[in-house]
Amino acid sequence: MTTRTATARYDGLGKDGKGHISSPSGVLDDTPYGFGTRFGDEKGTNPEELVAAAHSSCFTMALSFALAGAGYSDGTLETTAKVTLEKDGEGFTVTRSDLTLTASVPGIDADTFAEIAAGAKANCPISKLLNAEITLTHTLS
Template identity: 65%
Template sequence: MITRTATARYEGMGKTGQGWISTQSGVLQQQRYGFNSRFEDGAGTNPEELIAAAHAGCFTMALSFALAGKGIEEGTLETTAKVKVDRDGEGFKVTRSDLSLTASVPGIADEDLRALAETAKVNCPISKVLNAEMTLDVTIGNP
């Protein structure tokens, strides 16, 4: 089993509070977040942005391993994830994650690449943890 950790600290409450997020790897160290960065255009990060980064990274790596399993060693994959948040009663809920892949992978038929991408979308660990609708748009060409 692999365990990864992150820490969030929030001082003050609600809209006037402010928080900081740090990760085990140190990639994020005291990264600011709060109401303004989450629900408006304020500086800092937010949990949904971090989920989008995790989903794009997980899916892209899963697809790269699937391609390697087919003997493909060269190519470029670039994925953007757009995580959507909607009201859910009194709170909010992540309702979907739209993945957009641009792939330049010589040595594989387009339909085979699309099939592997669909499998990666369903089977990457972050896809499995999200209880949300997911879409995948694939563009084959230079990312």
């Protein structure tokens, strides 16, 4: 079992508050987040961006390993995740994560690629974690 952590701190409350998030690896090191980074254009991150980063990287790694397991040894995969936050009554809900994949895998046919990609989408741990609609659009060159 692997356990990873991150710590979030919020100074002040509501729109006027300012948050910072850190992780032991140092990739997130007192990185700012708050209302302005979530709903505006202030410098920093936000939960949906972090979920998008987690989902795109998890899916891409899962697909890489699935392709290797199927006997493919070369290729390039690039995935963008668009995580949607929608108003839900008085609060908000993350309703979906749309994955867009561009791939180049020499020697693979489109049907085989689509089947392996669909399996990676369904089985990546972050896909399993999310309780939202998850779509996948891919281009194979």
